[in-house]
Amino acid sequence: xxxxxxxxxxVAVVSFAQAHNVRREDERxxxxxxxxxxxxxxxxxxITKDDxxxxxxGSTDYLVGGPFSFVTALDAVGVWPPRPESHVxxxxxxxxxxxxxxLQEGEVDAALVYSFGxxxxxxxxxxxxxxxxxxxxxxxxxxxxxxxxxxxxxLIDAGxxxxxxxxxxxxxxxxxxxxxxxAQVAHDRTVEExxxxxxxxxxxxxxxxxxxxxxxxxxxxxxxxxARRWCERPAWITGIDHRIETHAxxxxxxxxxxxxxxxxxxxxxxxxxxxxxxxxxxxASQEGIVLEALGLGGNGGAGGAGAGSNGSNGSNGSNGSNGSNGSNGSLVVNPSGGALAANPIMTAGLARIxxxxxxIWSGDSNRAVAxxxxxxxxxxxxxxxxxxxxxxx
Amino acid sequence: MLDTPIHLEYTFTPGIAQSxxxxxxxxxxxVGQRCPVCGKVYIPSRGSCPVDGxxxxxxxxxxxxxxxxxxxxxxxxxxxxxxxxPYIAAQVLLDGANISFMGLIQGIPxxxxxxxxxxxxxxxxxxxxxxxxxxxxYFTPTGEPDAPYETFEExx
Numbered sequence: 001x002x003x004x005x006x007x008x009x010x011v012a013v014v015s016f017a018q019a020h021n022v023r024r025e026d027e028r029x030x031x032x033x034x035x036x037x038x039x040x041x042x043x044x045x046x047i048t049k050d051d052x053x054x055x056x057x058g059s060t061d062y063l064v065g066g067p068f069s070f071v072t073a074l075d076a077v078g079v080w081p082p083r084p085e086s087h088v089x090x091x092x093x094x095x096x097x098x099x100x101x102x103l104q105e106g107e108v109d110a111a112l113v114y115s116f117g118x119x120x121x122x123x124x125x126x127x128x129x130x131x132x133x134x135x136x137x138x139x140x141x142x143x144x145x146x147x148x149x150x151x152x153x154x155l156i157d158a159g160x161x162x163x164x165x166x167x168x169x170x171x172x173x174x175x176x177x178x179x180x181x182x183a184q185v186a187h188d189r190t191v192e193e194x195x196x197x198x199x200x201x202x203x204x205x206x207x208x209x210x211x212x213x214x215x216x217x218x219x220x221x222x223x224x225x226x227a228r229r230w231c232e233r234p235a236w237i238t239g240i241d242h243r244i245e246t247h248a249x250x251x252x253x254x255x256x257x258x259x260x261x262x263x264x265x266x267x268x269x270x271x272x273x274x275x276x277x278x279x280x281x282x283x284a285s286q287e288g289i290v291l292e293a294l295g296l297g298g299n300g301g302a303g304g305a306g307a308g309s310n311g312s313n314g315s316n317g318s319n320g321s322n323g324s325n326g327s328n329g330s331l332v333v334n335p336s337g338g339a340l341a342a343n344p345i346m347t348a349g350l351a352r353i354x355x356x357x358x359x360i361w362s363g364d365s366n367r368a369v370a371x372x373x374x375x376x377x378x379x380x381x382x383x384x385x386x387x388x389x390x391x392x393x
Numbered sequence: 394m395l396d397t398p399i400h401l402e403y404t405f406t407p408g409i410a411q412s413x414x415x416x417x418x419x420x421x422x423x424v425g426q427r428c429p430v431c432g433k434v435y436i437p438s439r440g441s442c443p444v445d446g447x448x449x450x451x452x453x454x455x456x457x458x459x460x461x462x463x464x465x466x467x468x469x470x471x472x473x474x475x476x477x478x479p480y481i482a483a484q485v486l487l488d489g490a491n492i493s494f495m496g497l498i499q500g501i502p503x504x505x506x507x508x509x510x511x512x513x514x515x516x517x518x519x520x521x522x523x524x525x526x527x528x529x530x531y532f533t534p535t536g537e538p539d540a541p542y543e544t545f546e547e548x549x
Contacts, residue, residue, distance in 0.1 A: 025406065026406065027406070027408070027409050027412075028406070028408055028409060028440070029406055029407060029408025029409075029411065029439065029440060030408075031408065031439050031440050031441050032408045032409055032410070032439075032440040032441070032448075035440070035441050035446070035447075035448060038446065039446075039447075049446055062401075064403065064405075064406075065401060065403035065405075066405075072439060074443070075439055075440075075441045075442075075443040075446070076441055076446060077446045078441070078442060078443060078444055078445045078446020078447065079443075079446075080443075080444040080445070118406075120404070120406075121403045121404050121405065121406060122401055122402065122403045122404075123401065123402065126401055127401065130399065130401075138397070138399075139395075139397035
């Protein structure tokens with residue numbers, strides 16, 4: 001394989017804002033949800049819409065059932081005078097990737113990235129089934145919970161995780177979410193308590209499922225001196241990559257995430273110590289798979305996929321068993337509570353990057369990894385390495 | 394061959410601003426909203442000024458008279474057509490508004506419609522009014538002199 005490309009132009013995440021994640025936005029439409037978020041992401045660093053030369057968004061019209069809802073959403077920004085704008089029918093993390101590529105080209109120095117997802121207008125289980133292969137899979141309407149349950153079952157059958165591991169992941173994320181004012185689901189419950197819940201789809205109990213969320217998020221990316229001017233301690237993107245696996249879940253080993261592993265390698269996750277990870281694992285059963293693929297958790301043995309299963313304090317106790325990343329066991333996983341605290345479709349991945357960047361700005365992290373996923377059972381994955389220091393060319 | 398029908402149901406949320414517009418229609422009046430920055434009045438407002446990107450908080454009651462900025466005469470039948478052809482679909486700019494919206498023009502032969510023609514809304518009977526554009530049956534000419542082109546060229 002060719003050497004992994006590295007970021008050449010220093011580009012950083014310099015601002016982040018998100019809506020209060022809620023089960024149902026009864027009153028506001030997408031534009032009304034986005035407007036305060038976009039206003040906040042600019043106000044945080046004292047800039048206006050006129051300071052960004054590119055705008056990229058991520059959303060899907062299937063959620064609200066309105067054609068071109070992504071076009072009308074631009075009304076929340078006010079794109080006048082006109083400027084380059086783009087949209088991906090994907091999580092905003094991929095919109096951020098597109099903006100990062102454009103910033104690499106050097107024509108613009110700053111970009112706005114936003115995403116929104118209102119799941120409440122429709123039936124999310126049915127809508128998500130429509131992202132599957134339209135000939136052989138979608139007509140069976142497999143819902144995302146059932147698909148995730150197949151994956152969880154495969155993990156258990158392989159001896160790689162237990163139901164208690166899933167409960168521990170859920171307990172840790174939702175406890176961390178108590179400190180996240182934008183979280184939708186946050187509580188402090190014991191693993192034993194969670195294991196007493198009924199199955200939704202075995203082996204997944206209620207706690208292992210993400211909430212259904214209406215939400216929106218926005219990020220500002222800036223290059224070089226612009227980033228330094230707007231942010232005291234920019235979160236430099238030293239590597240970012242995304243990879244996809246086959247659209248046929250039956251053709252994959254669902255207990256691993258080779259696309260995450262490849263993206264992590266290309267993004268240079270292992271090039272230095274990682275002290276914080278924000279991973280987009282909507283189901284509690286998926287977090288261990290992602291951490292292992294990132295080289296941040298798994299030890300390959302029984303229970304290895306349940307990274308963090310021993311910690312209710314937000315640290316990942318099994319970290320360090322894979323020494324390739326040079327981390328020393330102080331890895332913090334999902335201080336925001338992750339997608340188990342709030343899972344706005346098309347938005348939760350971008351929020352992971354924003355949450356990780358927030359910890360770089362505050363000094364809580366020096367080198368963080370943010371991850372976003374899309375598709376059934378972690379089919380497609382994006383990995384972004386954020387560093388407090390820029391040591392590029 | 395195997396048919397695999399797909400059917401999805403949604404609950405539509407018009408939003409705060411558009412709800413005011415719809416409730417206005419149920420009362421037989423047009424309610425727009427003004428941008429606090431550029432002063433333009435949008436109807437229906439989606440809650441923001443698409444030029445300035447700020448909330449359009451202030452409601453503006455508009456008259457139900459306006460002008461035809463542009464139009465087309467529909468001569469082609471299509472599935473689900475509810476009106477006899479030929480008929481006129483027009484962009485109507487209400488007095489006091491800064492954006493036009495689509496309406497039917499009736500009460501005039503299709504060949505007589507003109508850009509700049511003054512029109513007024515004809516509402517359904519009061520007991521038939523609802524939060525829907527169907528509350529407006531159509532627009533019909535007022536007989537006033539046409540508006541000069543310069544007064545609406547910005548809205549084409």
